[in-house]
Amino acid sequence: MLFSPYPKTKKEELFDRERELREFEEAIGRGERLILLLGLRRLGKSSLLNVALNELPNPSIKIDVRKTYSEFSSVNRYVIGKMLLSAMSGKRRIIEEARVFLERVRGVSISGVGVEVTSKEFSITELLEALNEYGEKAGRIIIAFDEAQYLRFGGATKYDGVLAYAIDNLENLSFVLTGSEVGLLFDFLKFNDPEAPLFGRYHHDITLNRFSPELSAEFLRKGFEEEKVGVSEREIEKAVEELDGIVGWLALYGYVRVTRGVGHEDAIEEVLREAKSVVNSELSKLFAYSPRYRVILKAISLGYSRWKDIKDYLTLKLGYVNDSNFSALLENLVKSGYVEKKNGRYRISDPVLERVFREL
Ligand SMILES: Nc1ncnc2c1ncn2[C@@H]1O[C@H](COP(=O)(O)OP(=O)(O)OP(=O)(O)O)[C@@H](O)[C@H]1O
Ligand SMILES: [Mg+2]
Structure with a gap:
């Protein structure tokens, strides 16, 4: 469903974004090792990432760093290691195929189709090296960090250094970092700081923009048509004006109208209510600060x-x-x-x- 209020995973559910998807796939095809997927909140970064990883034949691992950070209040190497391994646990193929490589990583234990961090000796770098060896056999491995700006809370684990090492030495890995807090992401990566590990490294940036008013209207029309709900052009126009090309809000508006059978004003109210709760949860830390x-x-x-x-x-x-x-x-x-x-x-x-x- 085009209006589903969750990040999309299938290409059929992704409206437009063909150009960005192609750009992403071509960058991976060329063996690029660092891709940044940038854009404001709710423009569909996670959706594009999910669909791209699904479409590509490469083995891939994805971690939501924002969620990890809010769950564990930390992204130290054990936490990230655990998340990387548990993302693999779900994918039988990687676990089975990579088993011989993963077994050599200190502090990691494998049982059945599960892998875990079990001791203090665990090193992210060793895990990446093992994946790189697996990649030699399996083809380029994609490792994606959604909302990667949260990697700056690594404490003693310096992820910029880990990334720089991997990008320079592990040729079978490609890293994808998404970020809605673009300034914070660049502060963390420090490409322009001669003292920083990632200084001068090549990165391919793909930036998601808002939909134009025409495209936004087309998105709404197509979504309503799919659900066989009639909505007047006048209302579509008003919604486009108020929600301004941010696909997350457009989708929520459509979803509310379709699933609750409400009119324009009520749906806009609902979007605002949702936005309020988003502001309360996302910005409460900032306001407390x-x-x-x-x-x-x-x-x-x-x-x-x-x-x-x-x-x-x-x-x-x-x-x-x-x-x-x-x-x-x-x-x-x-x-x-x-x-x-x-x-x-x-x-x-x-x-x-x-x-x-x-x-x-
Ligand atoms: N191209 C698209 N076609 C249809 N729906 C989309 C598209 N992109 C995003 N959406 C919808 O918009 C909402 C936000 O998308 P998503 O979570 O992927 O964005 P995001 O940029 O990762 O947001 P955040 O910064 O909050 O993590 C979701 O409901 C998703 O289903
Ligand atoms: Mg996201």
Whole structure:
């Protein structure tokens, strides 16, 4: 179902994105070792990744690093090792075929079709080396980290160093990193820092953009048609205007209309309700860290777009803040993708969140 509110896995359920899918497959075909899949929240990064991994013949392993981090409050090497191995456990073929290689990795034990990290000796690098050897036989192995910016919380495990080593030496592995907090991802990878392990490494970036208004309308029409639900052109137009090409919101709008049989206004209300709960869960950490974030987001959503005006609003609400502290807070919001900076003006990237922020 085109409107299903979960990340897609099958090509038939993925609307458009043919160009991006082809680009991804060609990069893997050329043996590229580092691919970044970038784009704001809800533009379909996880969906594209799932479909690409399903379509390609290569063995692949995927970890959702954001989910892992929220589950374990850490992404140390044992946690990531465990996730890599459990992602493999589900795929009998990799476990069976790679068994002889995995058996040699210290701290890993294999039983039946399950593999586990069992001792402190475990090293991610050794695991990758084993997969690389398996890849020599099985063809290029794809290792995907969804929301890879969370790898920065590795503590003693420096994943940028691990990645650099693997990219330089393990020719049968390709890494795919997705990131919605693009600034944070690049802060972690530090391609431009001569002191950093990944300095100057080649990476193929694929950026997902919003759908154009025409494409958004086509997406809605096609989805409603598929479910045999009649919706007027006028309403489609209004939905496109309010949801602005963000496929996650378009899909949710369609899903609500189709499954609950509600009209336009109610469906938009539901999308806003969902957005509110997303804001509460995603941004609560940020707001706990500094209450100023909340006020800055509110200011920008109300239309204050210049650095000075946003700062004045913040000062009015919460008192004095010095320039560099304020700039750092604003910059963090840009790095997280919630705020966009264009021609010296700031604005909220997502129109649905903008409406929610106005009520903060
Ligand atoms: N090309 C597409 N065709 C149809 N539905 C899509 C498409 N891309 C995304 N969706 C839908 O939009 C929603 C968000 O997609 P997805 O989770 O893949 O995005 P994301 O960029 O990974 O988001 P997040 O940043 O929240 O992880 C899901 O409900 C998914 O089914
Ligand atoms: Mg995702």
